[in-house]
Amino acid sequence: MGTIIRVRGPLEFKCQLDSTDVRLMQRAISRTFEMLLSQVKSESCVLAVCDSPVIIWPKKSVYATPEEITPSTLCEDLHQWIQTDEQETVGKRSAKKKGKKSSAASVVNLRLMMEATKTGPLPAPILSRTAQNSHFLSTTLPMDCVVRTTSSDTIKDAFERLLEALTHQLCEMEKMTLQHMKGTTLLIPEPLHFLLPEPKGLVTVVYPAGVPDSQLETQRKELHQQFELPDDWPYFRRANSYHFPNEPYKDGYLRNPHLVLTHPTLDNGKVYSVQGIYSYHHYMQDHMEDNGWGCAYRSLQTICSWFQQQGYTERAVPTHKEIQQALVDVGDKQASFVGSRQWIGSIEVQAVLNQLLGVTSKIMFVSQGSELASKGRELANHFLTEGTPIMIGGGVLAHTILGVAWSETSGEIRYLILDPHYTGAEDLQVITDKGWCGWKGPDFWDQTAYYNLCLPQRPKVI
Incomplete structure (x- = not known):
């Protein structure tokens, strides 16, 4: 199976619409997505391994802290830095440190963040005031990307693929947003993962949140054609989304x-x-x-x-x-x-x-x-x-x-x-x-x- 590397985190989508013309609104939305893409591709993009001290800057030559983590470190070696509940001391929470490999060794969870601190001299602020009617769109994009790695994959290999996945997901979110736009109302993109029959493996699909499966049949048919799947099995319905092995089922029943x-x-x-x-x-x-x-x-x-x-x-x-x-x-x-x-x-x-x-x-x-x-x-x-x-x-x-x-x-x-x-x-x-x-x-x-x-x-x- 190897290791699944999963990165999640919010990207703030803020867009000002100065016109109700559909084309101009779509251009403004696309420009906002371009800005988010440039953030993800910049050196300020940071990926932090959850429940560990490991932080990685994928665009700074895969720079990482602590120093023992290098671009050639194997992905599966990240597990030894992750602290499990069993490793907590009784009473006061102990400092994070190297421990045994997690029992849920198949998934490494990452947080997507952006550096806020800027280096060098900052320009003086300039204020301007303009009186006009406009719509201001603000929402949070719930980024959620995965890559599956083998035992020989290094951090450099995996994090280059992660950045590609984040870039692709933003493009898919833009496409979905423009496709389902109604006036100045936008639907929030919802990324979901599906485990398809081998050799296709784990794929990510972006759906419009709140739109029921019954209204997404056309999109599912396109996905079945794209992945050469038979059209008599609901591979891409939300209920079929992949359940990660380190996440317990909330209802308490045993599965399979x-x-x-x-x-x-x-x-x-x-x-x-x-x-x-x-x-x-x-x-x-x-x-x-x-x-x-x-x-x-x-x-x-x-x-x-x-x-x-x-x-x-x-x-x-x-x-x-x-x-x-x-x-x-x-x-x-x-x-x-x-x-x-x-x-x-x-x-x-x-x-x-x-x-x-x-x-x-x-x-x-x-x-x-x-x-x-x-x-x-x-x-x-x-x-x-x-x-x-x-x-x-x-x-x-x-x-x-x-x-x-x-x-x-x-x-x-x-x-x-x-x-x-x-x-x-x-x-x-x-x-x-x-x-x-x-x-x-x-x-x-x-x-x-x-x-x-x-x-x-x-x-x-x-």
């Missing part, structure tokens, strides 16, 4: 716990798994005491989180009562069902997904658990084409299937199971060590019970 697991080894076998990001929903979360009856609700919540986090819906993950109300609304249940502790199954999960998200699902019927071992091809094809989590219900239990390891030659199969019956804290190590998220063999299923599988279908939208 299966990624830390080791794949099973099968002769001539391949692994087919969920595509994208989901949250792990299980018993006793959200102050909801559903132990013993809510497993299918939790599996459904995990599926809904997948559709939300892939940008297919802006709707929040539904609560148990909202799920029950949806089943009442479609005529599947009586009004008394809302607030009850009654189980639901795959057919109800299918109905709720359609009612709340407009998502259709296929149902796979298996008359007894022993037959699941022969469903490798169908399950592998689902994860290849749709990539959504599968809800499986049988007897009184429901689980989420996140993938299969399957050998086409031998028929051998393993199932990647996310178990909603877990009642503990969001502890990734416990969840994976104890098998609440883990690979299971065909004997995991009750060999004589019947099972229904709900396979949600991914909408083909951009």
Whole structure:
């Protein structure tokens, strides 16, 4: 992976419009962006490594302080200057100094700043007063640029690329500002990062803040053409923006716990798994005491989180009562069902997904658990084409299937199971060590019970 170098900081945009003529206003705005570009390219541009004493002047021959930092210093060596919370002393905050490499070693955060101090004699100020009507535009541009580096990249290499990224982002912000300008009202540019399939990697896109995704389809189509991406997957919706590994999720749910697991080894076998990001929903979360009856609700919540986090819906993950109300609304249940502790199954999960998200699902019927071992091809094809989590219900239990390891030659199969019956804290190590998220063999299923599988279908939208 190497190191991600990320620089953020405000640039003050101040522009006086002396005319309401569109061309003259656009010229004035472009001149302001040119001034900001010259600031970024000047020797007064400073990049400070967050939580460390390291400060770098990229246009002063990559001059840095402390003296040990030189242009040939490797990017990954910056980590040893970053102080983590664990290195703080109890009581009074200790001085920043060299410490161990941060556990979040994949990201180095920088602050974008400008030197305010000027050297040499200053000219005497001149004041002039002009009486005229004009509009004064003032806002803060939230600069946010990233570059991905390899283990051999030096600070000189990376910071030259960072300056190029900052310059490019200002140009993109200017283009967006002029494109979405309405009278003397400007929309603030919003930089977002997206991780595209390799080898494309991490790219940055500037959207107009406050404009919903539904109004940006034309821009997304242009981006799909630019990066040669298929037009049936929402790569550039805001919900798909890259989540940096050193930033915790605010809602407290674990994401993609299966990624830390080791794949099973099968002769001539391949692994087919969920595509994208989901949250792990299980018993006793959200102050909801559903132990013993809510497993299918939790599996459904995990599926809904997948559709939300892939940008297919802006709707929040539904609560148990909202799920029950949806089943009442479609005529599947009586009004008394809302607030009850009654189980639901795959057919109800299918109905709720359609009612709340407009998502259709296929149902796979298996008359007894022993037959699941022969469903490798169908399950592998689902994860290849749709990539959504599968809800499986049988007897009184429901689980989420996140993938299969399957050998086409031998028929051998393993199932990647996310178990909603877990009642503990969001502890990734416990969840994976104890098998609440883990690979299971065909004997995991009750060999004589019947099972229904709900396979949600991914909408083909951009």
